[in-house]
Amino acid sequence: MNYVTTQQQEELRAKIREFAETEVKPIAFMLDKENEFPTEAIKKLGKMGLMGIPYPKEYGGAGLDVGSYAIAVEELSRVDGGTGVILSAHVSLGSWPIFAFGTEEQKQKYLVPLAKGEKIGAFGLTEPNAGSDAGGTETTAVLQGDHYILNGNKIFITNAPKADTYVVFAVTTPNIGTKGISAFIVEKGWEGFTFGDHYDKMGIRSSSTAELIFNDVKVPKENLLGKEGQGFKIAMATLDGGRIGIASQALGIAQGAFEHAVEYAKEREQFGKPIAQQQIISFKIADMATKLRCARFLVYSAAELKEHHEPYGMESAMAKQYASDICLEVVNDALQVFGGSGYLKGMEVERAYRDAKICTIYEGTNEIQRVVIASHILGKPKK
Numbered sequence: 001m002n003y004v005t006t007q008q009q010e011e012l013r014a015k016i017r018e019f020a021e022t023e024v025k026p027i028a029f030m031l032d033k034e035n036e037f038p039t040e041a042i043k044k045l046g047k048m049g050l051m052g053i054p055y056p057k058e059y060g061g062a063g064l065d066v067g068s069y070a071i072a073v074e075e076l077s078r079v080d081g082g083t084g085v086i087l088s089a090h091v092s093l094g095s096w097p098i099f100a101f102g103t104e105e106q107k108q109k110y111l112v113p114l115a116k117g118e119k120i121g122a123f124g125l126t127e128p129n130a131g132s133d134a135g136g137t138e139t140t141a142v143l144q145g146d147h148y149i150l151n152g153n154k155i156f157i158t159n160a161p162k163a164d165t166y167v168v169f170a171v172t173t174p175n176i177g178t179k180g181i182s183a184f185i186v187e188k189g190w191e192g193f194t195f196g197d198h199y200d201k202m203g204i205r206s207s208s209t210a211e212l213i214f215n216d217v218k219v220p221k222e223n224l225l226g227k228e229g230q231g232f233k234i235a236m237a238t239l240d241g242g243r244i245g246i247a248s249q250a251l252g253i254a255q256g257a258f259e260h261a262v263e264y265a266k267e268r269e270q271f272g273k274p275i276a277q278q279q280i281i282s283f284k285i286a287d288m289a290t291k292l293r294c295a296r297f298l299v300y301s302a303a304e305l306k307e308h309h310e311p312y313g314m315e316s317a318m319a320k321q322y323a324s325d326i327c328l329e330v331v332n333d334a335l336q337v338f339g340g341s342g343y344l345k346g347m348e349v350e351r352a353y354r355d356a357k358i359c360t361i362y363e364g365t366n367e368i369q370r371v372v373i374a375s376h377i378l379g380k381p382k383k
């Protein structure tokens with residue numbers, strides 16, 4: 001395993017694997033069936049200092065590197081894709097923009113409790129009319145005295161309504177496109193800020209996903225994140241990093257399904273021998289392993305670039321797109337190895353199959369990842 005990872009990262013992997021096996025795996029089917037959030041497990045992760053893995057210790061984080069964060073998401077996702085994305089959305093989307101663009105005061109007030117795991121973070125960008133076209137944001141924030149008045153709806157928000165702190169994007173200057181969008185830190189509980197119903201999802205059912213509804217919410221001026229008009233760039237930069245998290249989630253889901261398929265193929269006998277000894281199955285397993293290894297290189301190398309403050313937007317898009325594409329192929333092949341029994345509720349591969357699909361959709365569809373990758377190579381297409 002340690003072809004691209006350090007000993008410290010592998011020690012962290014062992015710690016998180018142990019946590020995932022003992023604290024998450026035993027409840028994973030219940031969480032999936034009941035659509036329930038792993039509240040206690042997330043609290044324990046916070047107590048272990050793992051909700052702020054890549055943030056400096058002075059801000060309540062673990063002071064570890066981006067690769068360690070990727071490994072943490074991967075290991076949680078290996079047993080439960082929903083738990084993996086809770087950590088990913090909290091660290092990459094809810095906390096990182098405050099770490100990267102917040103004032104010292106904002107970091108002390110919001111980042112420290114997020115990194116310590118005392119609070120949960122979320123990111124409000126997507127809207128009914130602004131999904132892939134994130135620049136089409138319609139939520140508005142109008143400055144009135146010492147407050148911005150926030151109005152609008154955000155949909156498909158991971159960690160809502162469990163999260164306490166939301167980074168929300170809204171138009172402060174209309175009719176000038178992406179340059180009119182600003183970012184704000186919004187707290188749960190503020191008057192006028194409510195939630196829609198918890199979505200009933202196909203997979204990652206242990207993560208909570210809900211709509212944010214802002215009805216004349218008063219956001220103090222000091223909760224503007226970055227400068228007015230900087231919001232779209234903050235969102236895009238945040239997603240560059242977030243995509244490493246989703247790539248790690250996809251990698252973990254695929255790895256878990258792969259391991260189950262290998263184990264089953266060695267045990268299940270047909271035609272007088274274990275099916276692993278049938279070439280058609282062994283080749284399937286060989287292909288899965290190769291895809292996983294390629295994805296792992298892409299994910300860890302994107303994390304390494306981010307860690308060293310090198311450009312990584314194209315590489316994180318490649319990692320997210322490739323890892324999630326092969327995740328679908330791997331879970332499909334893993335379920336095929338199981339045959340009919342893999343199609344049953346209560347089987348890990350069945351849950352992995354449902355958990356996998358979202359990785360090709362959120363934090364930018366894989367079509368959008370190709371737009372990002374192509375524009376890094378060829379420049380932006382003319383509008």
Ligand code: CAA
Binds near residue numbers: 085131132380
């Ligand atoms: N970093 C910093 N700035 C960036 C940037 C980046 N990665 N990408 C673009 N920008 C800047 C550009 O330089 C440009 O600045 P100037 O105007 O100064 O030149 C400005 O932003 C506008 O850029 P574009 O014209 O390229 O923007 P666009 O409107 O064409 O959109 C897009 C580009 C890549 C399609 C973008 O809209 C996008 O990423 N869409 C997908 C949205 C997405 O991923 N949503 C996920 C929601 S969160 C989620 O899913 C979470 C979850 O559930 C877990």
